[in-house]
Amino acid sequence: MDDLTARVRAFAEERDWQQFHTPKNLAMALAGEVGELIAEFQWLTPEQSAAVMSDPDAGGRVRAEIGDVMIYLTRLADVLGVDLVETALTKLEDSARRYPIEQARGSAAKR
Amino acid sequence: MDDLTARVRAFAEERDWQQFHTPKNLAMALAGEVGELIAEFQWLTPEQSAAVMSDPDAGGRVRAEIGDVMIYLTRLADVLGVDLVETALTKLEDSARRYPIEQARGSAAKR
Amino acid sequence: MDDLTARVRAFAEERDWQQFHTPKNLAMALAGEVGELIAEFQWLTPEQSAAVMSDPDAGGRVRAEIGDVMIYLTRLADVLGVDLVETALTKLEDSARRYPIEQARGSAAKR
Amino acid sequence: MDDLTARVRAFAEERDWQQFHTPKNLAMALAGEVGELIAEFQWLTPEQSAAVMSDPDAGGRVRAEIGDVMIYLTRLADVLGVDLVETALTKLEDSARRYPIEQARGSAAKR
Numbered sequence: 058m059d060d061l062t063a064r065v066r067a068f069a070e071e072r073d074w075q076q077f078h079t080p081k082n083l084a085m086a087l088a089g090e091v092g093e094l095i096a097e098f099q100w101l102t103p104e105q106s107a108a109v110m111s112d113p114d115a116g117g118r119v120r121a122e123i124g125d126v127m128i129y130l131t132r133l134a135d136v137l138g139v140d141l142v143e144t145a146l147t148k149l150e151d152s153a154r155r156y157p158i159e160q161a162r163g164s165a166a167k168r
Numbered sequence: 169m170d171d172l173t174a175r176v177r178a179f180a181e182e183r184d185w186q187q188f189h190t191p192k193n194l195a196m197a198l199a200g201e202v203g204e205l206i207a208e209f210q211w212l213t214p215e216q217s218a219a220v221m222s223d224p225d226a227g228g229r230v231r232a233e234i235g236d237v238m239i240y241l242t243r244l245a246d247v248l249g250v251d252l253v254e255t256a257l258t259k260l261e262d263s264a265r266r267y268p269i270e271q272a273r274g275s276a277a278k279r
Numbered sequence: 280m281d282d283l284t285a286r287v288r289a290f291a292e293e294r295d296w297q298q299f300h301t302p303k304n305l306a307m308a309l310a311g312e313v314g315e316l317i318a319e320f321q322w323l324t325p326e327q328s329a330a331v332m333s334d335p336d337a338g339g340r341v342r343a344e345i346g347d348v349m350i351y352l353t354r355l356a357d358v359l360g361v362d363l364v365e366t367a368l369t370k371l372e373d374s375a376r377r378y379p380i381e382q383a384r385g386s387a388a389k390r
Numbered sequence: 391m392d393d394l395t396a397r398v399r400a401f402a403e404e405r406d407w408q409q410f411h412t413p414k415n416l417a418m419a420l421a422g423e424v425g426e427l428i429a430e431f432q433w434l435t436p437e438q439s440a441a442v443m444s445d446p447d448a449g450g451r452v453r454a455e456i457g458d459v460m461i462y463l464t465r466l467a468d469v470l471g472v473d474l475v476e477t478a479l480t481k482l483e484d485s486a487r488r489y490p491i492e493q494a495r496g497s498a499a500k501r
Contacts, residue, residue, distance in 0.1 A: 058169045058253055060253075060257075061253050061256055061257060061260075064257065064260055065256075065260060068260055068263070068264065071269050071273075072267065072269060072272045072273050072274070072275075073273050073274040074272075074274075076274075077433050079214040079215075079217050079218050080209060080217040080218060080220060080230075081209040081212055081213075081214050081217035081307075082214070082217075082432055082433060084202075084205055084206045084208075084209045084217075084307075085206065085209075085303075085306075085307060085310075085428050085429075085431065085432035086429075086432045086433075087202055087205070087206075087237075088202050088203070088205075088206050088307075088310050088425060088428050089425050089426070089428050089429035089432055090425075091195075091198055091199050091202045091425060092199070092421060092422050092423075092424060092425010092426060092428070092429070093422070093425060093426075094195055094198070094199075095195045095196065095198075095199050095317075095418050095421050095422050095425070096418075096419075096422035096425070097195075098191060098192045098195045098196075098418065099415055099418035099419045099422055100410050100415060100419075101192055102192075102325070103190040103192050103193070103324070103325075104190075106190050106191040106192035106195075107190050107191060107247075109191060109248070110248050110249060110250075119191075119248065119250075120248075120250055120255055121255075121259060121262075123241070123244070123245055123248070123250055123252065123255055124255040124256045124258060124259030124260075125259055126198075126241060127241065127245075127252050127253070127255065127256035127259075128256050128259060128260060128263075130234070130237060130238065130241065131256065133234070134234055134238075136218075137220070137221050137230065137231075137234070138221060139221075139230075139231055139234055141234065141238050142169055142171075142172050142238070144231055144232075144234055144235040144238065145172055145176075145235045145238035145239050145242065146171075146172060146175065147235060148232060148235030148236055148238075148239060149172075149175055149176060149179055149235075149239060151232075152179065152239075153179065156183065158182050158183060161183045161185075162182075162183050162184050163183070163184040163185075163187070164183075188322050192418075193321055193322060195418075196317050196318075196320065196321035196414075196417075196418060196421075197318075197321045197322075199314060199317050199418075199421050200314050200315070200317050200318035200321055201314075202314060203310060203311050203312075203313060203314010203315060203317070203318070204311070204314060204315075206307050206310050206311050206314070206428075207307075207308075207311035207314070209307065210304055210307035210308045210311055211299050211304060211308075213436070214435070214436075280391045280475055282475075282479075283475050283478055283479060283482075286479065286482055287478075287482060290482060290485070290486065293491050293495075294489065294491060294494045294495055294496070294497075295495050295496040296494075296496075298496075301436040301437075301439050301440050302431060302439040302440060302442060302452075303431040303434055303435075303436050303439035304436070306424075306427055306428045306430075306431045306439075307428065307431075309424055309427070309428075309459075310424050310425070310427075310428050313417075313420055313421050313424045314421070316417055316420070316421075317417045317418065317420075317421050319417075320413060320414045320417045320418075323414055324414075325412040325414050325415070326412075328412050328413040328414035328417075329412050329413060329469075331413060331470070332470050332471060332472075341413075341470065341472075342470075342472055342477055343477075343481060343484075345463070345466070345467055345470070345472055345474065345477055346477040346478045346480060346481030346482075347481055348420075348463060349463065349467075349474050349475070349477065349478035349481075350478050350481060350482060350485075352456070352459060352460065352463065353478065355456070356456055356460075358440075359442070359443050359452065359453075359456070360443060361443075361452075361453055361456055363456065363460050364391055364393075364394050364460070366453055366454075366456055366457040366460065367394055367398075367457045367460035367461050367464065368393075368394060368397065369457060370454060370457030370458055370460075370461060371394075371397055371398060371401060371457075371461060373454075374401070374461075375401065378405065380404050380405060383405045383407075384404075384405055384406050385405070385406040385407075385409070386405075
């Protein structure tokens with residue numbers, strides 16, 4: 058993960074793209090890539106979506122879009138000085154408190 | 169990163185939420201969280217967005233939204249059997265080939 | 280539709296919000312609202328989503344989110360000088376040419 | 391607007407695409423198109439975004455993406471039995487109450 062952050066940063070700096078990489082712009086780029094990812098699933102049934110990686114074409118596209126989303130998320134977090142994994146772990150602990158196992162089990166109310 | 173994947177998985181399994189966690193649904197949840205993240209930046213100037221973490225309120229919200237985005241991205245990748253960091257690194261190498269440093273430097277054409 | 284455009288414009292001008300309503304910012308606001316809309320559907324089965332308006336709570340939220348999306352789309356089109364309905368009709372004609380009825384019927388390839 | 395709704399519906403029915411047009415899927419398609427729209431603005435400065443329609447290439451792409459967004463929003467509203475313009479007007483009246491002119495004027499707090 059640290060290696061990924063460093064490589065994404067080097068990629069941007071070598072191309073002198075820091076000027077474009079404001080948090081605002083990176084959030085937009087992230088949203089654009091998530092739009093491409095969601096488009097891969099929009100007409101699939103839930104069952105088809107679960108099997109998407111067994112289709113070489115669609116599976117390859119999904120993998121590539123996930124890579125793009127991760128790149129921009131990593132870059133956004135780096136520019137903001139946020140540790141991606143640590144922040145996710147903290148948020149997960151919050152969620153564990155808000156959705157205690159016994160009440161939340163199997164419920165569609167929120168997950 | 170492996171620890172995060174395992175914890176997010178355990179969080180879902182303890183609550184019996186695997187039934188809701190199809191790739192289709194998780195892609196939607198990811199898009200919903202990215203929508204909340206982008207909303208934090210929508211009225212900010214590029215300069216204000218660069219300073220967002222120095223505002224305790226806005227900075228805290230941005231950090232929390234990034235955590236949520238990372239949780240759903242981690243869960244989606246896990247459900248699909250995709251290694252998030254490896255896939256991002258592969259995609260970054262593709263991009264390095266498509267945007268050679270000399271031609272891409274400082275260019276707004278694509279970044 | 281013209282009335283809606285005029286009212287959304289007046290709403291912004293009365294509050295002196297034109298300064299925030301650049302196309303870039305409005306596209307972000309639109310994406311944020313679409314994120315809230317998609318969150319209403321993320322854990323529903325396709326069947327549940329088809330019945331969402333018969334649930335007063337969820338139906339009311341969906342209606343309100345659609346209203347928000349339409350407001351920002353109307354404002355974005357107005358700021359850009361784009362006629363929303365005319366542009367959609369033109370795009371629909373393009374799609375009719377690209378997806379001739381006989382070949383496209385019932386196909387999941389693209390819709 | 392009624393004409394657009396009718397034509398979008400006919401377009402779907404002629405191709406037997408109603409089976410794919412659940413509200414869940416249409417919300418995803420809408421999000422995908424908004425992702426393409428936002429990608430047009432992601433690297434532009436606010437000033438460049440304001441001038442985007444004077445660039446024939448970028449302006450044409452923005453117009454086409456707005457058309458796509460409007461088509462899916464119209465289709466989603468039709469499938470849900472929601473009147474798009476009426477719902478937006480109702481929501482605008484709510485917003486007028488929540489953001490009274492005198493307090494809201496020029497404020498970046500929310501718009």
